[in-house]
Amino acid sequence: MKFNIYKSVALCSLLALTGCHDFEEMNTNPYAPVYDPTVIGGTADGIDIDYTLSENALKSLQATESAVGATFFNFMYEGLYNDYQTATNLTHDVYAAYSGSNGFLNNAPAYAYNDAWSASRWRHFYDDRTISEYSQLIKTFWFCNREYYHNVFHITRIYYAFLMSAQTDTYGDIPIKYYVKGMIPPEENVEYSSQEEVYGLIFQILDQAITGLHNPPAGAQYKFSDTDDRVYKGDVNKWLRFANTLRLRLALRVSNVNPALAKEQGEKALTDPAGLMQGQEDNMKLIPKRQFVTGGNENIFALMYGWGASVVLPKEMEWAYKNQALKDGIDSSADGFVAKVSQGAEEGTVVGLDNQKFNEKEANCYLDPRCEVLWFRPTSLDDLNAKDGIHESDKEFGGYRNGVTEVGSKYTTVYSPMRVDQRTDVMNRKVWWNLAREIVWMGYSESLFLKAEAALRGWAGLPKTDAKKYYEEGIRASMNYYEIDADAEGQQKIDNYINHLAGMKAFTSGSDEEQLEQIITQKWLAVYPNGNEGWAEVRRTDYPRYLLLPRYGNNSNGEVENTKLIKRISYPNSESRNPLKPDYTQGTRVWWDVADTMDDSGKWHTPNNFR
Template structure:
């Protein structure tokens, strides 16, 4: 009951949000009353703006915020998890009746200072304070904030499509949107400038006091992260603009900044419990997905013991049992005893922005696409799997990589056989260098999907781009025909706060889409065409 009340309160507050984006002003005031002169000492007037940026890319607290920022959208759309809770009578995001009050949090954490968010306003604040400040190496803060800004905003664009980005810093145009194509090209430009410009500041320690990443202020590592993020985004646009993708990808592969092949990009959670642990194990609002069960069970994948707990009742005790998204759920108790999320989250003191495993899978696809400097696809693929096994302390990787026969299992619903689903593919583990490019890509993306867990945002984006892994369609579709059941959800529509306070610009942004402002319209990089 307590959890239900908490959730209802959060949802009501979300639905009632009215963002004062009409003035588009970042207050830039210090909440503790510290004087301007004191703030300027040791660059606090600049550095203190990084904390909310770090916090809002992926919001760790409060847990209800994360639940609405990521969990009840990307985490379930990606095929990672499913909720056993029939929110709003089972008419919610999981059945494609998109809840604007929920999805508002995705936008708020990027833009709205008054709602505890504000990546973009605080990044603007860094730029403004740098322009007003004097001192050695001040400009480096601009480049570091731009890297965080790109990390945050590519995720926002990958949800909505058009976003407010290139014109945001000018108060006269801050409400105007860019098309996703324009935004992505700006991401590449901002990353390139940061990578190139930060080289002269390698070894400079002054960012350490404000750096919440495990890089602890190491500027060289921030260059490496920015360069790796550029490779991620290059792969993302590889279908819609192959020439741009190849150019940007090869810049990353040849850059002296290097790639995150030996270290993960982790953000300190500042003492907070991982929100997924709270949502799954305290509230019982999220469980293992049907797709995760099919893939990990079929592959006999040892990572399942790290990712999830065995079921605890209902005749499935000790089994790893998932829930299919978008099915008929009358009561939470039906699927509550299915597999919750794993113990490793309980003591995880960090948020993951990127892993070395992902880097190897990016390189594997780059090699498959013929990009210079990518290396060998098979070697990168296997290194990615090895990195993921090592990350989670799982043994048996050599035997796993040699398995050329195991395929994902068919899903059998423990409650309702109408939800059973035959896995629509026969992808295997052992890399098939002799297979078609499409077959090799399915192997790469399927293992990438397993390795990136629990980052549902990236997993959902890669599924939409490639069609892999094969996420199951919903059984119940409450979209009113705006989202095709088989094509599945492609984006989230613009939020009510923007429509209420910035409607003229929203209307212009809708014209940048390839269709109406619904969840069924594909993004710019989501071409729907062949992968090769």
């Protein structure tokens, strides 16, 4: 990354913003003077603002001060959503086994590096979120009226810490010094911070922000409006709970590489008086604008469905949906079960089922109720998109293995497409996805699974036996989010599923590792469709155990061994001009990913997540 690339970006921040918010509603001039980035002093160290502004820069901020709400709205809305299909869905979502993509088969889903897609994610984080929005916001809050903007200064930093975590988990080491303080690095060739350093800065931000929100000055009166903060409506308590839950998520992320740091940060999150997320109303999410006149503002999954329904049920999720709750008491921890799973990985079969078929009335397993809400049974697109309504087949749910190409244009008659009604923005719990449906980036169910793992590790005095309680509560919270509990039939399905979970026995007679496998597998199901988090946890824990390699090898040009899973995204080619860029490949593990449990033949081995 070179400084001179971004000078013009910083000078155009407000103009870039004007098309993304309803300025007429705010009586704000969309052609107000642009932001002047000039600073005086400042160092690369830490997160504190240790610089001052030139007179012109301060006047520039004051002239655009009325736009901070609009800027924050765009900052939150576009945070992980900008160019979602190419920046996330065809990479992170596929690598997390959340998206089976029958399109772009030989591209990123097969580990081929696509520079345009990586460059898009990189550009949006640095040009748009960091320089154009975050920098302008924290400088305005700090220099224009520090006490008045006290709370929103810290709220903005909490969300930036969230975005930082997704960026470093994607690439590993990243340039972040100066940027985190709202500055543009003065050097032409920008230094990369190690991922360990980035996590240290994230924890500093969260620590400072949580303390600041607990102790606001009397003059801290500014609050984001409901239209600017469409998730939490400016509610400081909800932001505190999000910050604590994020802190616990990231503490567990580093538990294998730095157990002491993980415990310290995790216990701070668990003991903070604001607590963790308390219910679905605390979910951090993306709420679509749902405005056809400004394309791209609808739910991205509904949009992608309209582009040929190329997102289908992955084979790994099919197995998970069909093999967690076992009617006849199959021992999921026994060698026989593991052998069948491994065999299924090669043959495309499912444990306990005959002839690759799953008959709900005859199978040994209870189908996960979430499957029926989130995926269609294999059905032709003509029948799914019929003018007189959706005509779904009665076929068994079918999962797609990444890299398979044989089915061509008839893939929705073989595999299960996402359960989408792209013709409406009316919510329907039976067909979950539509043009206005939210996407959850961090949810209440995840917070319960985080707490389950924290209990398993004995953090903050939580009884180890509570791991089972939070595990079950996490599953129920996930089911309830999808409103499966809304009627007696759905509640019965939930009860049947939970009461027959084969993994429950791990909490009475299993090792810590066996218990963790159950927690992470169910968390993986609950976190869907957030591939940023799902892929990170796959790499950290090596669960679920049945993730598959691309069917016919990968197209990484040797960067990723054919017997290994992909570990990170390569830096965009524009970074090759910076001699300080680290020399990593897509097969290089990131800092907190301490071991690869697939051997040289591609066989999965039980990991060690307790070091």
